[in-house]
Structure formats: C-alpha cells, structure tokens
Amino acid sequence: MTRRRRKDSQHLKDASEHLQVLCEHLARGSLDDALIRDAVSHRLEVAIDAVAKVSPELLDAEAPAEWPKIVAMRNLLAHQYVDLDQEILQNTIDNRLEGFTQLVERLHETADANERPIT
Secondary structure, three states: OOOOOOOHHHHHHHHHHHHHHHHHHHHHOOOOOHHHHHHHHHHHHHHHHHHHOOOHHHHHHHOOOOHHHHHHHHHHHHHOHHHOOHHHHHHHHHHOHHHHHHHHHHHHHHHHHHHOOOO
16 A cells, blocks of 8 residues: 655645644743743644655745754754753744744745646
8 A cells, every 4th residue: 555645735734733733832831831842842843844844846946045944953853852952942932933934834825836736
C-alpha cells in the first residue's frame, strides 16, 4: 500500500493550526511558566516541521531569505532544548512569530492558488 503525498496546502494548514494552539497557550500565561514554555516551544517546532514538508520550489519562491533562519530555530528547539535560553524563545515569540505566521499565510495562499484546477 502506497501513501499519497500530502499537498502543500495540507501541510500549511497543519502549521496554521499549530500556530493557533501556540497562541492559545500564550494567552494562558507567560513563558516564565515551564508548562507554557514547553507547550509553546513544541508547537513552534512542529509548525516549522510542517512548513518544512512543503515543496522546495514554493519555499524558495516565497521565503528564500527567511527560511534558513527559521530552520535554525527549529533545530535549536529540537536538539538543544535543555540548553535553550528562555530569552531566545521569548525574543522569537515577541519579534519573529508574527512574521512567521504571515509567511505561513502567504505560502498557504500561494499553495491554494497553485493547487486549484484551472477551469
């Protein structure tokens, strides 16, 4: 049994949902709370992972400069979690989350447009 490759728009929908839940966690309190910090960190990591499954052509077209920095943050979250400085995560949430969310929205719009059948 072969698995069909998911569409870019499906991966981007996943990323959007993870970002929405991340914001819900932030609404409950600050990153000073270890439970919230863990939840936010995890949701950010999996949102980036979802975007990483998008076709390279789409990422190259829409996010050539931003993407390597986003991947670096994902790697920090995934592989250096124990040593992750709370200030780095806070700075990312305060100064980069909105831009990442906008990138996901832009990618999703482009993916949707590319996947629609031409009539």
